[in-house]
Amino acid sequence: MKPLIASALFGVIMMFAALSVKEKKTFSLIAAFLLAILVGVNVYELCEVMHNANGDTTLFGSMLRYDSVSIWFNTLMTFITFLYVLLCGKNIERVGQHVGEYYSLIFFILCGANLLTGYSNLLILFLGIEILSIPQYILAGSDKKSLKSSEASLKYFLMGSFSTGILLMGICLLYGAMHTFDITKFNFMEPGGMNMMALAGILFLIVAFGFKVSAAPMHFWTPDVYDGAPTPFTAIMATIVKAGVFMAFFRLFSQSFGGINAHWSLVLSIVTALTLFIGNITAVFQQSVKRMLAYSSIAQAGFMLFAVLSVNATGMKGLIIYSVAYSVATIGMFAVLMKLKDYTYDGFNGLAKKEPFLAFAASIFLFSLAGIPLTGGFFAKYFVLTAVMEQNTNMAWLVIFALIMAAVSVYYYFKVLMAMYFKKGDPEMAMEVTSTDKVVLGIVVVIVLLIGIMPDVLIGWLTN
Template sequence: MEIKIMFNTITLFAPQLVLAFFASQLLSTGAFAKKNISIGVRNFSIFVLLGYSLIGFVLGQPTGTAFKGALIIDNFSHYMNLIIGLSAAAALALSKSFFQIEKLDRFEFSILVLYCTLGMSIMVSANTLLALYIGIEMQSLALYVMAAFNRDSLRSSEAGLKYFVLGALSSGLLLYGASLIYGFTGSIEFTQISEVVSSGASPGVIAGMVFLLCGLAFKISAAPFHMWTPDVYEGAPTPVTAFFASVPKFAAMALIARLLVGPFEGIVSQWQQVIVIFSVLSMFIGAIGALVQVNIKRLMAYSSIANMGFALVALSAGTETGVKGMLIFMSIYVVSVIGIFACILQMRIRDGMVENINDLAGLSRTNRSLAVVLTIFMFSIMGIPPLLGFFGKFFAFIPAIDAGMVWLVVLALIASVIGAFYYLRLVKIIWGDESEHDFVEAPKTLRGIALISSLLVFPVLILPLVSIPTQSLISRAASSLF
């Protein structure tokens, strides 16, 4: 019987076990290697991440629980693993030329991405409070080191320290919330917590839930727990910022969705209020804060804060359609962010990386193809039809309208209009201002990722190939939580 259970666990958790095995092997190989093997480790890590994202589908998308119910493998976690693996591979590919030019090309970065991905995989499959915490901490410990990866840079060291200190605070909130929930329900398992909560939640459980959500709000940089985001995004190496802005946010948002419609399904009216507050604050603090930014990465930080607010609009509905809308929005957001950072990493001048918005002046004259691609991304993330960014917001807002929260959607539209200003300002600088710099020719990898990402936000081009199968996967993922 035990052998059967062990075999079942190995089958269900095969992608994560493969990821953990190769991450450990690559770490051992790199530690004892007599020469720099960072390029080989990176290339193999990308291959491992691609395999990790697809192995669940090769095995027929098995479902069930692993490690005596601590982790749950369902259609939701399969879809999360697919997007997390592909996005992490793309983010790792973005880092190649940057780290080589900046002389930061060390094999440890690829290992950190693998361990971070493993942590995120545990997060989205968590079925107990303990598994939830282990996944978050595995992810966070890797991210702390990645933020301070450039040890010779004061800004990078500052970013890592700030992220670590505030991350420790969020972990404290998580643990305090988990302890309250355990104390008042007598269990750390989501199914048992759900049964207790459905029969009547005590104030202690609700307080624990609020602390838990506050800790997770830090992970998605939702206001008012967003303070770390601009400084960390600015100080961290640009490929690290690209990773921060996309994959971990997607995993944390998925975990929030699993929590809200799982153990806390019986107290929708209570958690709905918390999510709505986070959503409104994030949308307006992100949109207004971005208006005064001159640094590109700080601008993207505030943009990400606002976009997390839009994703929370969908979740606030508390329905299957709401979860589906959130998944669609976040999937499109991840593609757009990776594409934008692929463009940013291409914009290198002879003095170094482009950092300020004004450095983009006249990009349309010096590199028209890059200007077109970046403009497409700006219009997409702004929500201009017929680009996928428009459909992302459409699917995020419709569930809130169906749930009777028209006022929240009106606020989201106002925040979108405010946000359109700083996106249009970038477009104006790219196409309207005179060029001040000659840009260095970008590597083919960056150009390829930017081009593929820009094609993905065109529904007319990509709809028959990607959008319809993806919507089917998303529908199955959302329905598996209910």
């Protein structure tokens, strides 16, 4: 509860700071300081829950239920947001005049994510989704000088509103069938068999979540929105936001829908296969690295869907590792991208010669996204694929297909490596790479490698 209140309060503080603070750099310092405090609040809350005899904290008549896993996940996502501000703060300051408001919206996004990781009631799910989504519509259109940014904001708003309507329809059908919003009290079986109204509600929820996490065939808004939105905000939309929604997706199916696996696993399997195929194949043909990363995020969503398919302890571990490894590597890659003026593959030509550390960091991030051993992405993929095989050995065909698609992803990630190390050029830098940038990027690189070497650092003590 404390992190939820703190994130909302810090968002309000940033709004009031925007009225009095004039220097843009000051906003980044204030935001970083408040995020550091928020990490501390999450750690304090985690310690309280761990020492609680019941093992979790329930609030508002059990509408919210925080356990050690959900609070640990919130702590990790808050820390990654802290790193994001350190890496991308200068770029956020260059987007527009309302820097304080931008940071305020980021705190509200964390507030929404906090609700999504602890809900036990469908009404809280709806509130969390909306609190998470509405700031993104604003951030996507924050660059008033860019027509692409305005277009991205409009598309995101329309598609988001459409998916919210589908979500509400699913919630209504489930309430009509179950007579409660509490997901822990759902019982889908009737004397005559499956409750068909409930099944329809579940399908509506799968479609709605598919929109939110960019799963195919509900992904079509993603490339245009990610490409048109200001790059610093694309980074958080593709990472923290997606990870939070996936945790809500996993929570929904693990707590309430686990008993009807046979009814929904085929639907999710088809969605997963489509997401992997469309995301990877279309990424191959992109000429812009930013747009490639947008399609890459669709492909990565396909792997994260394996955790939802499994809904077991290994799937939970996999989702936590995947969320952290993917988020850190993607934010790091976007931080490198924002140092360049040209976002095409040619813009990376010769980067290793001009900025060797920047090229090295980008290489580690791309290795992780591709799932190369000794990086966080390798164990992230290993855990989610293992989770599915533990749950249902009949899913072997989907695991093999995912491995083939992972091999395809190596091609378009390594195109960037080829440009940096094996092609001649003089990349034009959008801004200077300072010593502070190198230190923070170095920390992010170490985190990616640490997860790849010792993944139990993230989830070992939770298992115990």
